[in-house]
Amino acid sequence: MAATQDILLKLILSLVIGGALGAEREYRSKSAGFRTITLICLGATIFTIFSQIIGGSSNPDRIASNIVTGIGFVGAGVIFKGDSTSKVNGITTAAMIWVTAALGVAIGAGYLLIAGITTLMILVVLFAFSLVEERIDSFNQLRNYRIVCPFENETLHRYETLFKSHHLRFKRTRQGKSAENLLTGEWLVQGSEKNHRHVIHELMRDPTVRELEF
Template sequence: MHQTFSAISLHDDEILKLFLSVLSGSILGFEREIRGKSAGFRTLALICFGSTIFTICSYLLGVEDNRDRIAANVITGVGFLGAGVIFRNSINVSGITTAASIWVAAAIGMLIGIGEFFFAGLSVLLSLVILYAMDYIQFWIDDRFQHRDYQITFKDKEESAALCQKIALLGLRFNNMKVFRSAQEINLEIEVRGKGDQLEKFNSWLLNEETIGSFHW
């Protein structure tokens, strides 16, 4: 009778872990879902759920010396999933944050699997802080420290000096300036860095300046 009661208690504990893993993965996945990312609500819920299942299996199998073997393979499998959501085009790489979310979801699932509910809950909370609160910090950094690579065509070589003066007046900085000549035009390649609003003023100046044939960034 005592053995039956112990088995039922253990069984109930594992069921609780499974439901908590689905809940934790769903919370993380909801944030990715509302942002329209490739790995969203269901995906992160399944990853967290699956990690918990494998972690439970690792100690229910009863192999004392090799409990970390399944956990190591979970990490390897999650690595492949994360790599699948990272995309790269000619200038940008996207999906890295989603890949990191997959990695964290698996780690939280493993914490739940070994019964570390406090650390799992704290990890979910900190993950949401990183994904939400730090998003505003990231936006502030990106806006304040933007950099753009410009290609500008001049009708007159002397106008490049006026451009450098305008950059300085707007409080912007530049480097990697290269000048090329083709036929009757002067082509300039330059990297400009600074605040987003000042860069927009620089764009307006380029649009209205008659001595500039064309530009793009």
């Protein structure tokens, strides 16, 4: 009976911790949300519990040791390339899946206090650190600019001069000319949010710019 009560306590704690972390992902509308993260935590917990029961004292990690390998496939499924050539989405959610599985293993192994403290630390990283990240991003943003304009000699260099005048670093990634005599240029541009705003404002007022993406 005591063993059953201990298992139930671990499963309840796993449900609470997985639910708390999953709620954060659900709040941010991520691909792995409330139910997924909760199930991952519960699954890792029960795998660890039965690994100890089946393996006994001689080989208690016979099942739990495969959790790290298995969870990697789940995490890889939420990582995908964004529209921007420089952006990959889902990295944080994949890391959340990985650390949630680790918490499930900790709970299943009986390290309940450590699992609880680690959960609080994770929530601090997710909420408090996001404010720091936003602050850093305002000073250094990487954007993908796409400009379409009528074909003229030195046209693209004119936009690059504009980037330089606003202290933005850039790299031309693509250029091409269409049958309609339109020139397309794409750049990876890096700099502060304020400088990006100034450049975008000037480009939007430029009558020669037919299309603008940023």
